[in-house]
Amino acid sequence: MLVTFWGHEFKVNIVLGCIGGFLIAVISSMFGFGGGPFMVPLLTVGLGLPMYVVVGSSLLAIFFNTLIGTARHFQFGNFDLTFFLIMFPAAILAGFIAPQIAKRISPVAVKRVAVAGLAVLALNLLGVF
Numbered sequence: 001m002l003v004t005f006w007g008h009e010f011k012v013n014i015v016l017g018c019i020g021g022f023l024i025a026v027i028s029s030m031f032g033f034g035g036g037p038f039m040v041p042l043l044t045v046g047l048g049l050p051m052y053v054v055v056g057s058s059l060l061a062i063f064f065n066t067l068i069g070t071a072r073h074f075q076f077g078n079f080d081l082t083f084f085l086i087m088f089p090a091a092i093l094a095g096f097i098a099p100q101i102a103k104r105i106s107p108v109a110v111k112r113v114a115v116a117g118l119a120v121l122a123l124n125l126l127g128v129f
Contacts, residue, residue: 006103012047020046036062037118044111051110052102059095 028035043054
């Protein structure tokens with residue numbers, strides 16, 4: 001399947017994407033963790049999409065889950081309105097700026113930053129620091 005984004009065409013193996021996404025969803029649901037750290041490598045390595053497309057796609061994938069989770073936390077009284085009012089505009093602005101930056105930087109550099117972030121997250125989850 002050919003995907004066009006910002007004037008660039010990408011050839012994507014839709015079967016690999018569907019099977020990979022399904023397996024990631026099943027495994028992450030079984031073990032209780034988010035599938036984002038696994039979806040990004042699937043989209044970049046498996047499907048060959050550039051990081052500036054993958055980041056937006058990944059954010060769209062978690063948007064609805066985040067929306068429902070936020071509504072439920074608000075319903076249960078676990079919601080900090082001040083923090084939300086600070087973070088929401090910053091997240092929206094970053095969503096417009098970050099792809100423009102990533103498009104101008106070497107894809108290898110963007111992937112290295114992503115790997116460093118995932119390594120820090122993994123070490124944090126393992127209790128190393």
